[in-house]
Amino acid sequence: MKILRQVRNLVAVASLVLFWSLPGFGNTLDSEKYSKVIWNYLETLCSFGPRNPGSEGYRETLRLIRKVGEKYADQVLEQPFLVRTSTSTTEPMVNLELRFEGTQGGTPILIGAHFDTRPFADEDPDPANWSAPILGANDGGSGTAVLLGLAQYLSQHPAARPVHLVFFDGEDFGGKDAGLKLLGSTYYAQQLLEKEKSEWPYWVLVIDMIGDKDLQIFKEDHSLKGSASFLDKIYSVAKEQGVVALSEKMKYTIYDDHYPFHRMGIPSTVLIDFDYPYWHTLEDTLDKCSIESMLTIFSVVVKTIEDL
Secondary structure (H helix, E strand, O other): OHHHHHHHHHHHHHHHHHHHHOOOOOOOOOHHHHHHHHHHHHHHHHHOOOOOOOOHHHHHHHHHHHHHHHHHOOEEEEEEEEEEOOOOOEEEEEEEEEEEOOOOOOOOEEEEEEOOOOOOOOOOOOHHHOOOOOOOHHHHHHHHHHHHHHHHHHHHOOOOOOEEEEEEOOOOOOOOOOOOOOHHHHHHHHHHOOOOHHHOOOEEEEEEOOOEOOOOEEEEHHHHHHOHHHHHHHHHHHHHOOOOOEEEEEEEOOOOOOHHHHHOOOOEEEEEOOOOOOOOOOOOOHHHEOHHHHHHHHHHHHHHHHHO
């Protein structure tokens, strides 16, 4: 079955190449180019090592995102904040936002991913590894690499609406019972409360763990309840492109970076493969990831935002 799914994913990528070469479907996506771009970003991120807050890999990742933003975005914003980790200590964190103006104005589409990686491999089968930080090739790396690829794409092919690419910090920070998760997205959402609703995002799309070689994405409960029409659009595009990795079935209720926005009533969607077997283990490494899977999501996202 796993071999069959891998073959289907390869067929899906070939279909994407054909689809994007046809006239009448907006900008032509250079699949070969963006496969290399996205994979190079993922390789670079993994070369930094674990990217949990405070680590050298974390600082290198911030430098990379800033560099890409300065090269491609219309505006780069930083949103620093402090997280109290105990009664006496705090951890500095920061969200980075790359803004693209769009050609027709309107409220922005926010596309987010967390760039941090988990400080604890607390799902590792070996208890001796539970206190070690994970590399996070898929969990943190794949979504970040796709957003960096989107930055390059949007600089050359602006969408009609403004697009804000937000790299959230602190999604995977705390222990299981510490309550220190979704920190960057929660802070970002809280800052929106100080603005008029007319300035809130038109739609929030979060991508997370989309690099699995055996990619299977199910409809998520909060996404279905709060952003059904946008979810339908994504699945319509996926069907047009021959993508088989997106299942019509609803399987999970997930508290990811889309949730703080969903709670505010903003249409918010997460695309995540939560059946990734190496989640929160030391085995979440580059060899477990697939550029075919990442390009599939990249292509679906590009076409979806073009049509909004």
